[in-house]
Amino acid sequence: MEQEKEITIYDIAKTLNISPATVSRGLKDHPAISKKTKKKINETATALGYRSNTFASNLRTKSTNTIGVIVPRLNSNFMSSAIAGMEKVANAAGYNLIISQSLETVKKEILSANTMFHSRVDGLMVSLAYDTEDISHFEVLIKKGIPLIFFDRVPQHNSCTNIVIDNYKVAYDATKHLIDQGCKRIVHIAGNLKRNVYADRLHGYEQALADNGITKDADLVLISNLNIEAGPEATQYILNLDPQPDGIFAANDAVAVGCMQALKQAGKKIPEDIAIIGFNNDPLCKVIEPNLTTIDYPGREMGDLAATTLINQLTGKGDINVSRLVLRSELIIRESSQKIKS
Amino acid sequence: MEQEKEITIYDIAKTLNISPATVSRGLKDHPAISKKTKKKINETATALGYRSNTFASNLRTKSTNTIGVIVPRLNSNFMSSAIAGMEKVANAAGYNLIISQSLETVKKEILSANTMFHSRVDGLMVSLAYDTEDISHFEVLIKKGIPLIFFDRVPQHNSCTNIVIDNYKVAYDATKHLIDQGCKRIVHIAGNLKRNVYADRLHGYEQALADNGITKDADLVLISNLNIEAGPEATQYILNLDPQPDGIFAANDAVAVGCMQALKQAGKKIPEDIAIIGFNNDPLCKVIEPNLTTIDYPGREMGDLAATTLINQLTGKGDINVSRLVLRSELIIRESSQKIKS
C-alpha cells in the first residue's frame, strides 16, 4: 500500500520523447499541438496514472479555481438548497467550493474570511452571521480585487453584488393577508435588525399596518434569535399582552413553529384565536398542525444565481455591473392564517 | 481598486535585511529563531500586508492541509451537526474542509471522489450515497495512501476506518419497545439494504421479533427511499394490509413523519391504533403530533470523532489501528409509541 511516486508531465514527456512544454500544452488542449500528439499524451497520461498538480499550476497562474462560501449554518433547508445550487454551477464551470459555517457569530466569520483570503479563493459568496455589524473583515479581499457576492443576509451599505428577495414586499403581503383575515392586533417576531432581511420584514409589516389604518404599537414587535427554542419565550410574552393579539407574523418558520406549539399548549386555537405566518417555507411548515402559512424562499435558485453571477464576474462575461439582484418569492397560504374559510 | 503586487517572504527579508529562510522559519514559529527576530518578522509581515502562499507551500511540502468530505446531503440535522463537529476539529488542527454533496447518487459521488483526488486532499471522510454499490471510485485515493474514513453509511467490506452507531442494537431496542407496548404486527419501513445502516436496522428488527416469538412476515417489511414524500405511499401499502398492523418502526424520521400524517388523515389514532417509531431524532420529531419516539443519533460527536480519528492518522498520533468505532446512541421514548401510559 505504499504510495508510488507521483507522475509528472516530465514522466509523460520522457516516455514519449517529447518536451514537458508540449505535454503541458497537450493536456490543456492547446490549439498549436497536433491532434496525434495530443492523443498520445492523453493516453500515456492515463496509462501512467497522472494527475495534474494543482498547486504547481496555481503557483504559476495565480488563480485557484476555487470559490469560497461562508454561511451562518448549513442545516436549514434554505441553505443546503442554496449550496446545492452553487455546487452545480461551480462544478460545471470547473470551480471548487470551500464551504465554511460562521455558526452565527462574527468571530468565526472573521476567521473564515481570513482563511478564505489565505486560501486565495478566486471569489467569495457570503451570507452574514446574526451579529455581524461591520464588514471590514472582507476589506482585504475587496482590496485585492476578489469578487465578493452577498446573498440572503447582505450588509446595509456595500459596493458588492447583493442577491436577495424583496423582503419588504413579501412581509407587506403577509401582514396584509393577516389584516384581510380580520386581524387587528398583529405581533411581529423579528430577528436582529442589523440584518437587512429582518429590518426589511419589519418595515413591510409596519407599512402594511399603516396603509390599513392600524396604529403601530411598539409592544407588538419583539426581537428574537428566531430559534425554535425561542418560541416558548416569545409566546410567554405574547400571552401577557393585554389585549391579546389576534395575529402573528414571524420572521422565520422555526420560531413560528415554536410559538405555535406553546400557544396550543396554552389552549389557544390557531387560527381562530390567533393566526400565524412564518417565513422560508421550511419542510416543518407542512408538519406542524395546522400547516403554517409562510413565504416561499427559493434557495436553490438563489445559490444558482449567486454562483452564476460570481463566475461571470470572474470570467468577465455577462452583466458585471449589476449590483443588486432580486429574486421572486411569494406568500404560501395554508391553514394557520385562514380565519375566513374560503 | 487595482490589486497591488503580492508580498512574498522575500519582500519581508529585504526590508529586514535577513534571509528568506529566516522569514519562513519565523513565520512558522520555528524554535531556532530568536524571539526578537520573530517579532520583527511578524510585524513587518502585517505591515506589508503579507499573506502566505499556500500553493508554493503545498508544492514544497506535498501536503495540502485540506480534508475532503463527501456526504449524501447537507440539509439534515444529523449531517450539518456532523459537519459542524468536523469543522471545529479540523480548523483547530489547521486543516481546511472541502465539502461536497453526492445528492444521493453514485454518479455524483464518483465525480466528487475524483475532484477530491485531484484537489489532493490529505484525507477524506465519506458517508455513502443511497445507491452506491461498490466503492472502487475510492481506490485511487486508497492506493495513494490517502486516509479514508467512512461514517454513518459505510461500505460492507472495506479496509478503512468506519465510524458508526450500533444500528442493530438500537433497532432491536426500538422493536422490543413496540412489542412491550403490546404490538403484535409490526411493520418495518427500511431503506436500501445495500446500506449498512438500513440492513442492520432490519436485522435488529427481525431479531427482536424472533426473540419474542413473533413470526416473521415478509409483507411487513417495505423498502422506501425514506423521504417524507414517501410517507403517503408507504401508508397506502400499510392500510391495505390485512390484518392491520399495530406498530411501525421506520428507518428514519422523515418517512415516519410522512406516514403519521397520512395515517392520521386516514383516521388512524397514534399510538392507540398504531404505534410508530422513527430514527435520528430530527427536530421534526418534536413538532409532529403526537411527538415521535425515535433513536438519538449524535451527529456532532460523530463528526468530531471522524475528524479527530482522521487527523490522528494523518499526524501519526493515536490509535491508528482502530478499524471500527461505535458511538453510543439510544431510544428516546415519546408519545407516538406509548400505548401503555406510564
Add this chain to the structure above:
DNA sequence: GTGAAAGCGCTAACAT
C-alpha cells in the same frame, strides 16, 4: 508544431 529555459513562492538540508 515543438523545445529550452526561467521562474512562480516556499521549504529544508546543509552549511556557517
Add this chain to the structure above:
DNA sequence: ATGTTAGCGCTTTCAC
C-alpha cells in the same frame, strides 16, 4: 541563530 541553495511541478515567452 541564521544564511545558501536547490528544487517542488507547472506554464509561458521566446526561439526554431
